[in-house]
Amino acid sequence: MTIDKTAIRNAATVIVLRDRGSDPHILMGQRGAKAAFMPNKFVFPGGAVDAADADIPLATQMPAVCRDRLQEDADGSLVHPLGVACIRELWEETGLILGQQGTWDITPPTDWETYAATGHVPTAHPLQFVFRAITPPGRPRRFDARFFLLDADEIATDLDDFSAACDELSHLQWIPLQKAREFDLPFITEVVLAEVEGRVNDPTPPANVPFFKNGDEESLFLRLKGREPNMADE
Template sequence: MGQEDARIRERPIADPPIRNAATVIVLRDAASAPKVLMGQRGAAAAFMPNKFVFPGGAVDAADATVPLAAPLASGCAARLCADADPALATALVTAAIRELWEETGLILGRPGAWDSPAPQGWRGFSRTGHLPTAEGLHFIFRAITPPGRPRRFDARFFLVEAEAIAGDLDDFSGAEDELSHLQWIPLAAVRGFDLPFITEVVLAEVAGLLRQGLPPESVPFFDNRGPRSEFQRLR
């Protein structure tokens, strides 16, 4: 092997760019026997293969153009805008609603007609006769994927109680195939599933919110933008 080949092999691989993302925790029967909606990622997935996760994914450019029938509550919106401009904050909320629809077929929306044709990624949602709404969504967690992973996300986690969902909570027939084994998992049993570490941390936060009530007084933030991981609380 020549010196040039050795230098190429020793050259560190650059981390992928950090993409903005939104995740939705749907909570069912919160007052009696709380359950959360989760599904399993495929074995061939580049990010978190085989893990059970909440619905979610990266923000699309079109998400910022989609109007909401009702906005996020003012306190949650203020925290969301702490490190994000208002346009991105809106896109994060709409991305959460779109990802929930795409990955589970569940609709977080109000009945109504769109004023203009829905953009790519939203056409199926619009055909249900609903407008996306942020009513009932609570911004409860933020985490940036640590360096060294094949994909990195700046993920904001939103909690919504199942009563805000339009339609049958057990009908996943409209879901795309990104998540399999979609199911309502009791909080008491969820740690028996194969979960990513950050999902376990978020579930602990959800359990705390069930005791303390919503909205949260502050939002945990695992910040991995720099060389060292930092924990903050957004107030």
């Protein structure tokens, strides 16, 4: 089957914030020069949601307010796989584990075998939904990306050990938040950084979430404030 490379794919990106109360740093890496999407750019860990992500059990769920915002202007069934994709991409691209000690209730799929071998099960409760953006038309790849803020204190493994990372991102490093704009960043990453800077001193999930909705006919800047209540919610 031929995959339409310009179709909009759901994606999850993880912004890991370290030492937020004293000297905030964020985890970033550099994409390869031959990458079809954003070559050479410094980015946060993340990637497209896989079909299998829907079947991965989570020991804990994202905060209710985040799950609610994720369902606005979107398929509600995406909430679970988006959380799973965050944890999977963080593990694959950095070797860091978001999870707790435990035993899997299912046989881990191939993509999760090395993660499960560490003795952890994935947890999503520390993930905070903070931004959403759809790649504008005309790009070689298009994503409906949700950005999640994660406090580094929630990571179960050594924050400076990237030895289990794949080679998708090079130069993995903790960058001082105030110096991040000195790197070669995608435009949307610069926009998200401003949102992160505003949340450094607030550990609670945001009440509303910025959304760059770039469609084929128009581009809109919206705020996701939650679904309108209906009879089923009453």
